[in-house]
Amino acid sequence: xxxxxxxxxxxxxxxxxxxxxxxxxxxxxxxxxxxxxxxxxxxxxxxxxxxxxxxxxxxxxxxxxxxxxxxxxxxxxxxxxxxxxxxxxxxxxxxxxxxxxxxxxxxxxxxxxxxxxxxxxxxxxxxxxxxxxxxxxxxxxxxxxxxxxxxxxxxxxxxxxxxxxxxxxxxxxx
Numbered sequence: 001x002x003x004x005x006x007x008x009x010x011x012x013x014x015x016x017x018x019x020x021x022x023x024x025x026x027x028x029x030x031x032x033x034x035x036x037x038x039x040x041x042x043x044x045x046x047x048x049x050x051x052x053x054x055x056x057x058x059x060x061x062x063x064x065x066x067x068x069x070x071x072x073x074x075x076x077x078x079x080x081x082x083x084x085x086x087x088x089x090x091x092x093x094x095x096x097x098x099x100x101x102x103x104x105x106x107x108x109x110x111x112x113x114x115x116x117x118x119x120x121x122x123x124x125x126x127x128x129x130x131x132x133x134x135x136x137x138x139x140x141x142x143x144x145x146x147x148x149x150x151x152x153x154x155x156x157x158x159x160x161x162x163x164x165x166x167x168x169x170x171x172x173x174x
Contacts, residue, residue: 004115004117005034005118007034007077008042008106010121012046016058016062017059017060026141041113044079044082045109047079080109093107093111103123106122107132120137
């Protein structure tokens with residue numbers, strides 16, 4: 001795989017939680033593959049969700065120190081921050097495709113990082129959102145060939161810029 005792949009929190013959580021052995025193993029395979037290829041991406045929102053879930057909500061919680069070590073390692077994937085650009089893109093996605101706010105945030109972060117794939121079980125496998133294709137790690141084996149996906153160019157805002165229009169320079173006189 002030579003395309004960037006955004007990893008959602010549920011994949012990270014399954015890789016840490018052995019409660020569902022099939023999903024646990026499959027998630028670990030995907031993450032190992034993305035580390036080897038150097039194509040894994042995520043967001044600060046996903047890392048926050050991961051930390052809370054593995055330290056408080058899984059059957060065998062992880063210590064905050066161990067969870068933080070894993071989050072710290074994932075910082076190498078240059079997670080997209082929660083910023084004004086992400087929020088504006090997420091709002092457009094939420095309105096256009098009627099996704100939940102959290103799913104819209106994941107899709108927006110994937111788009112803004114130039115990812116062609118979004119690895120998650122939260123959205124329908126194969127669905128496309130502005131150049132990002134959802135890929136379920138639990139229905140697709142990491143060894144399966146991945147179709148060639150192309151990243152769509154960034155979506156331009158439909159909204160007029162705020163503020164005064166820029167003054168046009170005066171025509172040059174000879």
